Amino acid sequence: MVARIFKPARNAMQSGVAKTKHWVLEFEPERPRAVEPLMGYTSSTDMESQVRLTFETHEEAVAYAERSGIPYQVYEPHEPARRKMAYSDNFSYRRVGQWTH
Secondary structure, three states: OOEEEEOOOOOOOOOOOOOOOOEEEEEOOOOOOEEOOOOOOEEOOOHHHHOEEEEOOHHHHHHHHHHHOOOEEEEOOOOOOOOOOOHHHHHOOOOOOOOOO
16 A cells, blocks of 8 residues: 655646645555446445545655555656746747748
């Protein structure tokens, strides 16, 4: 029962950063998921895969795992490389490439 401690990435479908401020502790699955033969549902008997704990800081998550005796792995977040660009740069005379509609 190994836990992962990570900071979730932002949603790829939106530009917002909601639900990415907190650290999450999740358990790795112990057993693979199985396909139920009658209906074709994917099921699991691993109840710990449903546990998802959130913490304000990285230190709180690590302290909880150590206090509870849970082995853990920490995955550091990858910060996106953002370019600062104003909307008016689209219409600049120094723009590389042609502006077409």
